[in-house]
Amino acid sequence: MLGAANADSVHTISLRDDRLPNAYGLGRGPLHHLMFLPIASAMSARISLLERSGALDLRLRLLFRDVSAWLRYEITEPARAQQLRDAAERLEPDLGKNSNWYDLVLANLLARLRDFIDLRQDVRLLQQFSAGWACVGNAFRLQLHGQSPVHPAS
Secondary structure (H helix, E strand, O other): OOOOOOOOOOOOOOOOOOOHHHHHHOOOOHHHHHHHHHHHHHHHHHHHHHHHHOOOOHHHHHHHHHHHHHHHOOOOOHHHHHHHHHHHHHOOOOOOOOOOHHHHHHHHHHHHHHHHHHHHHHHHHHHHHHHHHHHHHHHHHHHHOOOOOOOOOO
16 A cells, blocks of 8 residues: 555555555546556565565665655645655665665665656646636636636635
């Protein structure tokens, strides 16, 4: 399931949960699924690999806890998304000739996590934008049919 609040939980992102497409506002249409699922699937595979090898450290678990909370509470401020991206970048291993397989897997996992954060933030902002236009569209349709739109009291 996307988002275990417990830092000891490894399967923070798992595709085994049938509720995934509708959790956290992702179920607004098939296009969202096509964008999120490949990234989540790639992340899940890397998390499992790091967990089996004992290379999934507490700092990474805490980052996933923070991302899970961000997903659950529908926070849309770009600053919070940037904070999560920055936290992922701080965990980035220094890759070089002495890097091992797990360093490469971790680097890839963190890159996919940043992609996921960016994509989710973009979708949230688009949802806010489209919600505003939906109100305009509804008012326009009412006026076309000779009705007055109801304006909320100021």
